[in-house]
Amino acid sequence: MKSYSDPDFSPDFDAQRRRWEEEYAGRIGAGERDPINRSGIAVKPLYTPADWDGAAYAERLGFPGQPPFARGIYATMHRGQAWAQRQLIGLGTPEDYNARLRGLLAQGTSAISLLPCNSVFRGYDMDQVHEELLGTCGVVVNTWQHLDRCLEGVDLAGISTALNDPSPFTLLAFLLAVAKRRRVPWEAIAGTANQSDYLSHFVANHMFYRLALPGARRMLIDTIEYTQRQVPKWNPLSVVGQHMQQAGATPAEAMAFALASAVQYAEDCIARGMDPDAFLPRFTFFFDVSISFFEEIAKFRAARRIWARIARERFGATDPRAWRFKFHAQTSGADLTREQPLNNIVRVAVQSMAGIFGGLQSLHTDSYDEALSCPTAEAARIAVNTQNILREEAHLTEVIDPLGGAYYLESLTDQMQGRIEAIMAEVEAAGGMYRAAEQGIVQKRIGLSARAFQARVERGGQTVVGVNAYRAEEEAGARRALERPDPARMRGHLEAFCRWKRSRSRDAVERALDELARAANDPKRNLFDQVAAAAQADCTHGEICSTLRRELGFGEPLAEV
């Protein structure tokens, strides 16, 4: 090989670096301050082997499917099987939902996700709330018969079903009742209880059935125990960092709080006498993925390392499946704008790429009109096709962890890990996540971060195209997107429900609810046993929730500003 005598071509790292530093400083000027990412990490203009040299490859990265899992939790990752396309849908009546679901399945959606109406989320039946609100943000499901109609024509044994179903998990109880009626064995039911993380609801967004903390805590552990026994392919817990980040937590905070919650749930399961090798493989996670591209990728890579160590060292799990940090991601709605809404299609694509490079297992892409209303069918189709394009046109599945080894990303992954672990230590010092949530510590921190972000948007530091920069005149009425359930069909659904309630066996319902109340007051009994029995005895969602709220306490989040 030719040796260079010209100093400009010298392959000497230090000399090259000095020259670049001089030239950079000369062009940029001394006053430049490094930008700070959302998690508070200063970002340098250039990363080199001085930041990450690969010497610690085996310790910090390793190979996909092996500890420390930085590069992914499976040996094959997306090359073997692309992420699941799991679009969250829910609107109107069960028949409306079924039509939308079948349409999405025909377009390539590969897993079911069911979003119930906010009346369901509050633990009410449809005859207990303002009729105007019914079905406007999710499907109105109050009985197992309603869920049966939602899933008509869908093979329950052949698809993974995610239910947005907080404690006491009445939708799961309905699903099991439907399976029984269709003679599908419960062992064949696979899926996830997507909103089972009661701590996340208590500290942010509050989309829960309003069971007080102690009752929700018992209900979750009872359900984990029950599904382990009866529905072995069901993931009874999805630990949710998404709520916190949507509510304003930084990516590092949201990840730290989620991991601290997972630690809390694992401790609770162990206290109940369960074996970490049995319950940890069924823990899953759910996160927001914002448009802060590299920060999000680093967040997920760091989290895989942290969780594997906790599972192995703190909980002593020896089954490799217990070490794997499985997660679903949803593109961040908080990044979307009402102004020039078509720009949101681009934002969702970038967010999705961050999640994909972060190694997700399933993905929901937001529709571009979510800052305007519940998604229209057209917008929902574009959201699905965004995933199809990234997977099949852009070929993002071909190489595992394709950004691994990049000086910046590896340095950032290390720094994000440090941030996340520091926040987890604060939660630990407060007595763990349950205690920290009870005291309002987490809520306060999320509120402060939400305000800090808003200040950056308003006072400079964070451009939001169409909002604080590049504004355009838009025609009045241009934001036409508006999907509402048909009022006549919703009225029909409500009237049929009221008629059905009068026609069912009151004795059976009352017996089941009495038994539910008795079980609630006997801590030795598994409470989900009785929720499942009540659902099969034609008890409604509202009846089950109100019985348990009466016996176990009504949940009220802390009102802190």
Add this chain to the structure above:
Amino acid sequence: MSAHPPKVLITKIGLDGHDRGSRVVAAHLRDAGMEIIYTPPWQEIATVVKLALEEDVDVIGISSLATDHLIVPKLMQALRSAGAGDIGVIVGGIVPDGDEQALLEAGVARVFHPGASLESIARFVRELAARVRAEKLGSE
């Protein structure tokens, strides 16, 4: 300038629990010198009316992210029935164009959309509170 600062009730009615917007706005108005009454989400309309009267607020701010704005006209009716029709009401959150007109016709003073600056909200609330006060004085 009035002797005491504007008094504002920030709340959520209906079924949705997302409170990022209501918390950020409430904290900003408080820091801007206003007196803030703040509640958890899911308040009943009757509760909001009662609280507004008891606390003698000048302005009610309703945060709505997920279609709860659809029952704001019911709140406006309930306020009028309780003799509290002079209280200024603003709505902030996700409100489609078609619905905004209906809210304004029902008597809502203004709808703030995502992207509205906190400064613009504070300015409007201050002016609205001053108008409400002046009307109250005039009718006494």
